[in-house]
Amino acid sequence: PVSPSRKRLISDADLASISITNPTRRLFGKSGPTKLDLAVYYAMIGDFMLPHILGRPVSLVRCPSGRTQDCFFQRHPFTGMPPSVATFEAINSEGESRTYLSVEDAKGYLALAQFGVVEFHNWGATRRLLGKPDRVVFDLDPGEGIAWREVVEAAIHIKSELEALDLVPFVKTSGGKGVHVVVPVKPKLDWKKFHPATSALAGRLAATAPDSFTTTMGKNNRVKRIFIDYHRNARSHTWAAPYSLRARTNLPASTPLSWADLEAIDAPQDLNYSSLPGLLASSGDPWADIDAFARDLPLL
Numbered sequence: 309p310v311s312p313s314r315k316r317l318i319s320d321a322d323l324a325s326i327s328i329t330n331p332t333r334r335l336f337g338k339s340g341p342t343k344l345d346l347a348v349y350y351a352m353i354g355d356f357m358l359p360h361i362l363g364r365p366v367s368l369v370r371c372p373s374g375r376t377q378d379c380f381f382q383r384h385p386f387t388g389m390p391p392s393v394a395t396f397e398a399i400n401s402e403g404e405s406r407t408y409l410s411v412e413d414a415k416g417y418l419a420l421a422q423f424g425v426v427e428f429h430n431w432g433a434t435r436r437l438l439g440k441p442d443r444v445v446f447d448l449d450p451g452e453g454i455a456w457r458e459v460v461e462a463a464i465h466i467k468s469e470l471e472a473l474d475l476v477p478f479v480k481t482s483g484g485k486g487v488h489v490v491v492p493v494k495p496k497l498d499w500k501k502f503h504p505a506t507s508a509l510a511g512r513l514a515a516t517a518p519d520s521f522t523t524t525m526g527k528n529n530r531v532k533r534i535f536i537d538y539h540r541n542a543r544s545h546t547w548a549a550p551y552s553l554r555a556r557t558n559l560p561a562s563t564p565l566s567w568a569d570l571e572a573i574d575a576p577q578d579l580n581y582s583s584l585p586g587l588l589a590s591s592g593d594p595w596a597d598i599d600a601f602a603r604d605l606p607l608l
């Protein structure tokens with residue numbers, strides 16, 4: 309469902325207040341994009357990306373040196389963090405209270421982009437209802453010997469199986485080798501019931517084509533198969549946000565696509581910091597109405 313209407317979430321006033329430190333620093337290679345390119349991408353894409361990340365716990369991938377090997381994952385407040393980034397207390401999986409991060413407005417988002425944050429990852433739950441997730445993700449991880457075209461066909465197979473269960477699946481590239489099939493659900497189950505329910509569903513999906521899929525972790529199990537990784541659906545686990553760039557050469561984007569457009573993509577890495585803003589300006593956000601399609605997650 310493509311909605312051409314484009315909400316203005318980032319105003320000219322927000323943009324005028326941006327100041328970027330080390331704007332010419334290159335990311336991921338001598339001729340790679342600059343820190344300024346990164347900030348400009350997030351500013352241009354913000355009206356599309358913000359609805360998907362606002363109010364959700366966020367983890368960040370930071371790469372201060374611009375080298376892949378120096379990138380690190382940040383899930384808690386840090387020195388120099390822009391004050392417009394929101395913080396909140398929650399219990400971690402060990403039952404201890406920890407401070408987490410979220411983006412609550414355009415200011416916090418743009419501040420992180422200008423700070424040089426490369427990747428945004430979110431929980432499949434909102435802060436408001438932290439205990440009851442509203443997004444299922446099946447992270448399709450191709451094993452060795454699986455071509456992109458096979459990933460696409462597998463995702464489309466999974467789409468029709470999910471639709472047969474009255475669910476409405478959405479898809480995005482991961483920005484890496486795989487795709488993420490995302491299903492909006494009504495926030496009713498707590499994490500203790502939710503993760504097992506996604507496990508049962510992944511098992512059901514894999515059983516429809518056992519030669520193509522596995523739900524068992526471990527590289528050996530997925531030679532010439534696709535691992536349906538459902539573990540992103542556990543409490544405090546994250547996955548790359550829609551429209552997040554990925555910390556590698558040429559900054560590919562985790563790109564939401566209509567199912568028809570997914571079939572037409574031959575090289576997902578070409579959806580990146582420089583190409584995506586232009587493409588989106590004409591097509592709109594294929595996930596714009598995602599919340600309207602939330603259904604009950606079936607307990608199989």
Ligand code: ATP
Pocket residue numbers: 381429447448449482483484485486487540545546547548
């Ligand atoms: P691909 O298609 O290549 O599998 P992906 O985004 O699905 O891309 P990864 O980039 O390997 O896969 O990320 C795996 C998951 O682990 C992501 O959802 C991310 O949120 C999470 N993650 C990544 N790094 C860390 C970390 N250091 N600590 C905790 N979680 C992490």
Ligand code: MN
Pocket residue numbers: 447448449482486487537
């Ligand atoms: Mn993956």
Ligand code: MN
Pocket residue numbers: 447449537
């Ligand atoms: Mn995975």
